[in-house]
Amino acid sequence: MAGEEVVLKIRRFDPSLDERPRVEAFAVPLKEGMTVLDALIYVKSRLDHGLAVRFSCRMASCGSCGMKIDGRARLACETQISSLPRGAVAVEPMDNFPIVRDLVVDLERFFARHAAAMPGLVRERDPEEQESPTGEYLMAPGELESFVQFTYCIKCGLCSSSCPTASTDALFPGPQALSQAYRFLADPRDEGEERRLERVDAEHGVWRCHFAGTCSAVCPKGVDPALGIQLLKRHVMSARSPFGRKKRRGAPVFPNPNGDLLGQP
Amino acid sequence: MAGWFDPRRTNIERWAYTFQRVTGLAVLAYVVAHIGDTSFFVGGPFGEGPSRASWAAGLSVTESLLGHLVLVMVVLVVVYHGINGVRLILSEYGVIFDKPSRPDYPYRAKSLRAVQRHLIWVAIVGAILAALYSGGLLLG
Amino acid sequence: MRESTLMQMQYVTAVLAVLLVGVHLLMQGVLVPYGEAVSFQRVLSVYRDAVDGALLEILLVVVLAHGFNGLRTILIEWRQTPSWTRGVNWAVLVAALATMAYGTRTVILAATGQVS
Structure with missing residues (x-):
C-alpha cells in the first residue's frame, strides 16, 4: 500500500x-x-x-x-x-x-419535486393539531413498518440521476418524489389521499416508471424507491377500482395525559 | 435518449427494461407489416375477396430464407416481450415482492432480489428455446 | 382520460395478447404444420370459421391498441413540449385506428368476399 x-x-x-x-x-x-x-x-x-x-x-x-x-x-x-x-x-x-x-x-428542481410530493401529513379533521399538538396519532407497529423504509431517504439524488425516464422526461417527478408520495399514502395518519392521487396519476406521473430498478440498485440507504413506486402503482389502481381495498385513514389523536408533548404538566 | 440504452454497471432489470422497449417497437413494426402482407390474401389494398393468385404472389415474397429468418427473430422478441411483460404486470401490482420493512446495512434492495429477477431469466431462456424450435421448423 | 385508465387498458390488452398470440403461434406451426398453416385452403377456412375469424379480429385490435399505446408512452417520455405531446397523442390514435381499419377490411373481405 x-x-x-x-x-x-x-x-x-x-x-x-x-x-x-x-x-x-x-x-x-x-x-x-x-x-x-x-x-x-x-x-x-x-x-x-x-x-x-x-x-x-x-x-x-x-x-x-x-x-x-x-x-x-x-x-x-x-x-x-x-x-x-x-x-x-x-x-x-x-x-x-x-x-x-x-x-x-444543481438540486433545486429535485427538492422542488420532493416538496410537490407534499412530504408532510395532510389532516382534514384536526388541522390545528399539527401546529400545536395535544398528543400523538395512534398507529400500530405493523402500519409503521409498511412505510418506514421510505422515510430513510436522505435526498442525495442518486436515484433520480440513474433513472432512464428522468434522463429524457423533464416533467417526471423521479423515483425520490414518487417513493415519498407512497410513503405518505401508506401512512394511516394521513388524510390527503385524493390530492396525492391527482398528482401522481397524471400523464407525467407514476406511470412513466417502467421498473428499470436502477434507482434501487444505487440507493445508499436501502430505501428501495422502485419498490415504493410499484406499491404506489398498486395503490393508485386499487383506489381507482370499485373493488379495491381501502386503507384505514386519519388515525385518531391519543391525548397526552401529561399535558404537552415534552411531558411537562 | 442515451439514458434509455445505458445499462452499464447497474442491474439486470435495467437490461430487461431496454429490451422491453426495443422488442416492443420491433413487434409493433412487424405487426403493421404483417397486416400489410396478410391483406394479400384478399388481393392487397385494392382487392375484393380471397384471391389464390394474390396470396401466391404474397407468399413468394414471405416464404424465403430472409422471410423465415425474420419470423424466427419475431418469435424470439415476441416470447421475450410476453414473458417479461407478465413479470412487469406482477411487479407493478406489487404481488411478487416481500413487504416493506426497516432496512439494514448493507441495504440490498428487496425489490431487486425477489421472484421477479428469476422471471427475467425465464423470459430470456423461453425466448431462446422458442426461437430454436421455430428455427428448426422453418430453417431446418 | 386518466393515465391510470390507459394503463389499466395496457395491462388488460397485454394479458389478452399473451393468450391470443400464444394461440396464434401454436396454430401457425406447432399444432398445424407451418406449410399447411399458410396454404390458401387452410387460411380461407380459418377466416370463414366464426370463432377463428373473430379471434383473429380480436387479436388485431388488442395487439394494435397495446402496441400503439406503448409507442405513445415511449414518445411522450422522449420530449415534453405541449405541442409534441398533443401531436403524439393524436398521431398515435389515428395510426392505430387506420391500421385496425385496414386489418379489419382483410378479415371481413376474407370471410365474406367472392373467392377467385
Missing part, C-alpha cells in the same frame, strides 16, 4: 467559462481505507484548490457527495477505492441534473 497511487480522472466543467467539459487526471497517494471523497479532498487541498466538490458528514448520512464514480451513481464518502476495479477512477457529476461547477450539480 505504501507508495502506491490512485489516479482520479475528474470531469471538470465551469458553465460560465468552458464550452464543454474536460477530464483532468490527478495522482493521489493511496492510504488504507481511503474513500473517493478522501481522495477528492486531497486533490482539493494539495493539487487544485479550484476543484468544486460538495460534501459534509463523510458518513453517508447527509447525502451531499453524490456523484458518478466509474460510471455508477454513488456517494463518494462510502465508496472505498479498494472496492473499485484497479486502474484510474473516473469521477463525474451526477447525470440528469444541471451542473453548477465540476462535481457540484
Whole structure:
C-alpha cells in the first residue's frame, strides 16, 4: 500500500467559462481505507484548490457527495477505492441534473419535486393539531413498518440521476418524489389521499416508471424507491377500482395525559 | 435518449427494461407489416375477396430464407416481450415482492432480489428455446 | 382520460395478447404444420370459421391498441413540449385506428368476399 497511487480522472466543467467539459487526471497517494471523497479532498487541498466538490458528514448520512464514480451513481464518502476495479477512477457529476461547477450539480428542481410530493401529513379533521399538538396519532407497529423504509431517504439524488425516464422526461417527478408520495399514502395518519392521487396519476406521473430498478440498485440507504413506486402503482389502481381495498385513514389523536408533548404538566 | 440504452454497471432489470422497449417497437413494426402482407390474401389494398393468385404472389415474397429468418427473430422478441411483460404486470401490482420493512446495512434492495429477477431469466431462456424450435421448423 | 385508465387498458390488452398470440403461434406451426398453416385452403377456412375469424379480429385490435399505446408512452417520455405531446397523442390514435381499419377490411373481405 505504501507508495502506491490512485489516479482520479475528474470531469471538470465551469458553465460560465468552458464550452464543454474536460477530464483532468490527478495522482493521489493511496492510504488504507481511503474513500473517493478522501481522495477528492486531497486533490482539493494539495493539487487544485479550484476543484468544486460538495460534501459534509463523510458518513453517508447527509447525502451531499453524490456523484458518478466509474460510471455508477454513488456517494463518494462510502465508496472505498479498494472496492473499485484497479486502474484510474473516473469521477463525474451526477447525470440528469444541471451542473453548477465540476462535481457540484444543481438540486433545486429535485427538492422542488420532493416538496410537490407534499412530504408532510395532510389532516382534514384536526388541522390545528399539527401546529400545536395535544398528543400523538395512534398507529400500530405493523402500519409503521409498511412505510418506514421510505422515510430513510436522505435526498442525495442518486436515484433520480440513474433513472432512464428522468434522463429524457423533464416533467417526471423521479423515483425520490414518487417513493415519498407512497410513503405518505401508506401512512394511516394521513388524510390527503385524493390530492396525492391527482398528482401522481397524471400523464407525467407514476406511470412513466417502467421498473428499470436502477434507482434501487444505487440507493445508499436501502430505501428501495422502485419498490415504493410499484406499491404506489398498486395503490393508485386499487383506489381507482370499485373493488379495491381501502386503507384505514386519519388515525385518531391519543391525548397526552401529561399535558404537552415534552411531558411537562 | 442515451439514458434509455445505458445499462452499464447497474442491474439486470435495467437490461430487461431496454429490451422491453426495443422488442416492443420491433413487434409493433412487424405487426403493421404483417397486416400489410396478410391483406394479400384478399388481393392487397385494392382487392375484393380471397384471391389464390394474390396470396401466391404474397407468399413468394414471405416464404424465403430472409422471410423465415425474420419470423424466427419475431418469435424470439415476441416470447421475450410476453414473458417479461407478465413479470412487469406482477411487479407493478406489487404481488411478487416481500413487504416493506426497516432496512439494514448493507441495504440490498428487496425489490431487486425477489421472484421477479428469476422471471427475467425465464423470459430470456423461453425466448431462446422458442426461437430454436421455430428455427428448426422453418430453417431446418 | 386518466393515465391510470390507459394503463389499466395496457395491462388488460397485454394479458389478452399473451393468450391470443400464444394461440396464434401454436396454430401457425406447432399444432398445424407451418406449410399447411399458410396454404390458401387452410387460411380461407380459418377466416370463414366464426370463432377463428373473430379471434383473429380480436387479436388485431388488442395487439394494435397495446402496441400503439406503448409507442405513445415511449414518445411522450422522449420530449415534453405541449405541442409534441398533443401531436403524439393524436398521431398515435389515428395510426392505430387506420391500421385496425385496414386489418379489419382483410378479415371481413376474407370471410365474406367472392373467392377467385
